[in-house]
Amino acid sequence: MAEEWWDKSGNMKTLHEINILRLDWILRLLTDIKNKSILDIGCGGGILSESLAALGAEVTGIDLADNLIKIANSHSSKNFIDVNYRNISAEELSRTEKNSYDVIVCMEMLEHVPEPASIIKSCSSLVKDGGSVFFSTINRNLKSFIFSIIGAEYILKLLPVGTHKYELFIKPSELVNQARMFNLELMAY
Known part of the structure; x- marks a missing residue:
């Protein structure tokens, strides 16, 4: 499975392609991430986490899928990229690490959880x-x-059939309202 996750022309090709867009968006708004503490929620196999770490950020990647954390750890170790991967939920982490990260990224993950407001x-x-x-x-x-x-x-x-459930997709207005409800100030969308 590790080979599949990191095969840029395989099943995860789309994730590798949009990773370039993700990085561009983050860097346009932040300009410099060197030495910033970044939390990647729903990091999967570590595609974005590794890219951020390669740019000098101190990255923690979390995911509930233990097999994906193992894949991410294996790949980052083989490539000498320092990322702290953890098998933990954002909710659990928030109980012990309040106000701990300069930047949080949560990419293509909210549409896979039943309670995005909790994230x-x-x-x-x-x-x-x-x-x-x-x-x-x-x-x-x-x-x-x-x-x-x-x-x-x-x-x-x-993608495998069943990857997405339409009812879990989120309208921009819903995301904006939930972010505001939890005192997150909107910069761009």
């Missing part, structure tokens, strides 16, 4: 005052249904 609340607790939180998720609209589910899962077979 957003945890981000608000984990980020330092004056820090930044980045969310990226799939909009709940017809276009996303067609492209992300019908196209990507059924027609092009880029």
Whole structure:
């Protein structure tokens, strides 16, 4: 599975391709991440975590999937990239590490959890005052249904069928309202 996760032309090709866009977005808003403490929530196999660490950030990647944390640890060790990977939820981490991170990234993860507000609340607790939180998720609209589910899962077979559930997609207005509810100030969307 580790080989699949890090095969840039395999099943995770799309994640590798959008990783470039993720980094560009983060760097446009922050300009410099060197020595910043960054938390990657839902880090998966570590694609974004490793990219951030390679730019000089002090990265912690968390995920509930133990097998993905093992893949991430294995890959970062082989490539001599220092990332602290942990098998822990954002909610659990927020109980012990309040105001600990300069930057939090939560990319393409909220649409996979039943209670995204719980993650957003945890981000608000984990980020330092004056820090930044980045969310990226799939909009709940017809276009996303067609492209992300019908196209990507059924027609092009880029993702396993059932990867996404339309009812868990999040409208931008919902994300904005939840972020504001937990005192996160909006910079851009």
